[in-house]
C-alpha cells in the first residue's frame with residue numbers, strides 16, 4: 001500500500017498506527033479526499049486568527065492537510081488516532097496541531113469544523129450537541145463519510161441538533177454533509193447512560209462512545225461468570241476494558257489484587273474510572289489508562305489478563321487487534337500467568353492462542369461464545 005497522498009501539488013506521507021510491515025490498508029479514505037478537494041476549491045479565505053476544528057480524524061490525514069493553517073484542533077476519542085496524528089505530523093514536518101480528547105471543551109469561535117462521521121450515532125449526537133453549544137452561526141460545518149453510511153436518519157440528527165443541513169453528490173462512493181449551525185438549537189449535553197447489572201451488584205456509567213454502552217455485552221455477561229478467583233493473583237489486567245465491567249468484577253472477587261484496565265477510547269477510560277469509584281470499596285485498587293493494547297507495559301508484570309477483544313478498527317473488520325492483544329498479553333504475563341479470552345465462536349481464537357502459547361483450554365461456552373484459557 002503506497003502511503004503517499006498527493007492532491008493539489010502537495011504530497012503527504014501518511015501511515016496508520018501502529019505502523020505494520022506489508023500494511024494493506026490506507027491511512028485515509030475517499031471521504032478525506034472529498035473534504036480536502038472541496039475546501040481547496042473554495043474561494044472563501046481562511047482567517048488565521050480563528051480555529052479550525054477536526055472531529056474524529058482517522059489517522060491524521062485531515063489534521064496534516066490543514067496543519068499549515070496554524071490554528072488547528074483535532075478532537076478524537078481514540079488513543080490510536082491521536083498517536084497516528086502526532087506521528088504523521090512529525091513525519092511530514094508539519095506545524096503542531098492541538099490534539100484533545102473527545103470529552104474536552106472545544107476551542108472558542110471556530111471558523112470551520114470538519115467531521116468524519118463516527119460509526120456510533122450516540123457519539124455523533126453527543127458531538128452535535130457539543131458543537132451547537134460552541135459554534136458561532138457563521139462557522140462552516142462539513143461532515144464526510146462513505147455514501148452508504150449517510151442515511152436520512154443521519155441528516156435528521158444534524159437538522160435536529162445543529163442546524164439546516166444539505167448533502168453533496170457522491171464522489172468515489174463518498175458524500176459530504178453541509179450544516180449551518182443554529183445557536184438557537186443549543187441544548188445541554190446528553191447525560192452518559194447509566195444502568196445496573198443487578199446479579200453482580202455493579203452499576204455502570206457509559207460515556208457516549210463506550211462499547212455496548214446501552215446494555216451489558218452478551219459476551220461480557222458470560223465472562224463475568226468465569227473470572228478466576230485466587231489469593232495468589234497480585235496483578236490483573238482487563239485488556240479492552242470498555243466501561244470496566246470485567247475489571248471491576250475481577251477487583252471485587254480478588255480484593256488483594258491490583259487491577260489495570262486498558263482501552264484505546266478516552267471515553268471508555270473515563271467511564272471505567274468513574275465506575276471504579278462507584279463500585280469498589282477501595283477504588284485505588286483499580287487504575288485505568290488509554291493505550292494501544294499493552295504498548296510499553298513491563299514484561300512479566302501480570303498474573304492474569306482478561307480480554308474481550310474488539311473485532312473492528314473504525315469501519316474496518318479485522319482481527320489484527322485481537323492478535324496484538326494476545327501477543328502483548330503473553331509478553332506482559334509472568335511465567336505460569338494466564339490469559340482468559342472470550343470470543344464469538346466463529347472467530348476461531350482457539351487456534352491463534354494454541355499457536356502463540358502452545359496450549360489452550362475451553363473453560364466455558366454457550367451457543368454463541370467460547371471462553372479460552374492459555375497459560376504462559
Ligand SMILES: C[S@@+](CC[C@H](N)C(=O)[O-])C[C@H]1O[C@@H](n2cnc3c(N)ncnc32)[C@H](O)[C@@H]1O
Pocket residue numbers: 080210211212217219220239240241242243244245246262263264265268291292293294308309310311321
Ligand atoms: C469487545 S469490547 C469489550 C469491552 C468490555 N471489556 C466489555 O466486555 O464490555 C473491546 C474493547 O477494546 C477496545 N479497543 C479496541 N482497540 C483497542 C486497542 N488497540 N487497544 C486497547 N483497547 C482497544 C475498544 O474500545 C472496546 O472498548
